[in-house]
Amino acid sequence: MSSASEKTHPFHMVEPSKWPFVGAVGAFVMACGGIYYMSEGSLVGFYAGLAIVLYTMFAWWKDVIKEANGGVDHTETVRHGLRIGMVLFIVSEVMFFFAFFWAYFGASIPMLSRATTGVWPPEGIVPLETWDLPFLNTLILLTSGATVTYAHHAIQLGDHKKCAMGLLLTVILGIIFTSTQAYEYAHATFTFDQDIYTSTFYLATGFHGFHVIVGTIFLAICYFRTLKGHFTPEQHIGFEAAAWYWHFVDVVWLFLFCAVYWWGSAGFVHS
């Protein structure tokens, strides 16, 4: 038997941590606060819970980054596990959007639709012009997919400067996308609570937008980590996860663009 101090396996035995417990408390407060907001109208409880959750995420990931930079815990085997974990998380996210696409196609495909209107988009809805801002946003997001790949190639070659530049460009494109989306929402002629078209439109694109914001933050953190030299050509799991997440967000957008913005408004002629 080897001496007790030496680990004989490649796995990461994590020390006890208070953050999971604190995070769950935060989620509970956030849920209760959200319900209080929906029935009474005050957001204080929700924000309090959100603050706990955000702080937990900050502190927890700080621990993870410390372990990653320590150079001992994140062995090749552990990194392999982290990669599988991220892929599985993205799979679960795909299934989340699956529900919204089901709602959308269930309402819009004539064969499946029980919608009372009989036409799509329903009477009275003026959809957004496909080849206007939505198409511009498609180009922006596709370009950001290219810039993040550029950054990935750079880090694989150990070029931190180029990697940081690629990431910065990606983050900027993400912010432009979100701003365009916000502009589009603000100028749309229909609102969330009008009918099945507007409900599916805003929930599907809204959740996508939320994911873009999360992805942008994720990439921004990778940008700062690159500047600090956290990533090596061999070990940059945080970067890989962010890039995969970003590609996922990109693909969801392509589906949204084709199904909702393009096919979904093909039956409408703008005057």
Add this chain to the structure above:
Amino acid sequence: MSNEATAHDHHHDHKPPFFQRWFCSTNHKDIGTLYLAISMVAAIIGGLMSWYIRLELAEPGIQYIDDFQFYNVLVTAHGFIMVFFVVMPALIGGFGNWFVPLMIGAPDMAFPRMNNISFWLLVAGFILLLLSAVIGDGPGTGWTVYPPLSDSNFHPGPSVDFGILSLHVAGASSILGAINLIVTIFNMRAPGMTIHRMPLFVWAILITAFLLLLALPVLAGALTMLLTDRNFGTHFFDPGAGGDPVLWQHLFWFFGHPEVYIIIIPAFGIISQVISTFSQKPVFGYLGMAYAMSAIGVVGFVVWAHHMFTVGFDVDTRAYFTVATMVIAVPTGVKIFSWLATMWGGSIKMEVPMLYALAFIFLFVVGGVTGITLANASADLVFHDTYFVVAHFHYVMAIAAILGMFCGFFYWIGKMSGKQYPRGLAKLQFWVFFIGVNVLFFPQHFSGLAGMPRRIPDYPDPYVAWNYISSVGALITAVGTLLFFVVLWMTLRSKETVGANQWGVGATTLEWTVESPAPFHTHEELPDMTGKAPAE
């Protein structure tokens, strides 16, 4: 590893202080124990609700519950608690956490911190669910939460919102747990422990985890739509503005049908281990068993609409879902007959876990056969919403799963606690519980066939006899449940200890190679499984 751990020989049994150990845990065994504990607490609450329901139904007319909304709140909360906070935490969170790492020869789970937040999110979800039942009028929607009953016209107030967010939080807990289990099984198997050498319990947990990963987010999406329909004026389920209440049913059952396999497949895994152990033979048709479970998991995703035959599908849709549903009987039959073939010619030891395994097979077959009956779209139009359905699903997923839990408990309690359960009393507990649940649920087939509807606290006089017998069965089951807690208490206080392998030659899996109780850390020296036979 911290420094003090290296100081003495028993470093692997060095446990952190109380708060750190139970609230900040990163140890798969402690987290598994926490899961088992919350499952027991929830079982008492959910069980009391069902006994109150049976008390009301013991006689026709209104005895105790004159508020029908409250009756439906009891039905709803009972269902949610039993599914999400009793069976899933015990089978997946409890035994999955405890025994997947032990059986594959891994020192812990892949993401120990995430493991802990899975547990605490479950606690948060449980509290939210209890709040939903006590705040306002409660959710009287049934566990299926169909709109329009669940929308803000018919359920104003925050109760249903609490229920929705409870499921959101519990769902997040399960998704994280599923990711953790899959990564553990894919990435942390001991050298030589190939996929085709994993014990069948590990296979069962792997398949269950994939079902969780794919099914729960769809429920989350549907719940989100219900939440915005109720609170932000959207129209997903509102036919007045182009929405569709049947959309909810599709989304719910697209999750809900895999969910019933999520509940039962881990029990399949436990039963396979136990039957093999106490027949002192390897499982008959190991690969067939593993892929039968996989097939059940895959086909389970394309049969959902058999829960909604009455919504007005065309005849082709009904024919498809009837046939697809019956196809599931094939891999299920493979499992049943392989269990029987495992026992065939074996040297069978009738220990308590084995009794539970045999009872499981009996109950699951009864529930499976009524499932074939209900799969027929034409017949289901008549059976829909009767007690026949209640009897069917309680046999096949409720009681069978609970017996699977008891089976796993008696099989592994020696490993978990190092103590021997009181054999005589445990056998008595088995018989009382087994007779109780059959007296409770078998008569419901008859009252159901005679047309007794679900979710109504009163019934006409012709249903008296079967309902009375059913309530007597509930009383017997209650005694059986109480006896279980007595057995648990006596086990934990017992002075009789068990060795590393308390079951002898039939117990071939890796958890029986570590001492009992299993030390705080195990498999720090990875076992070498190269060239060994499948560890079923």
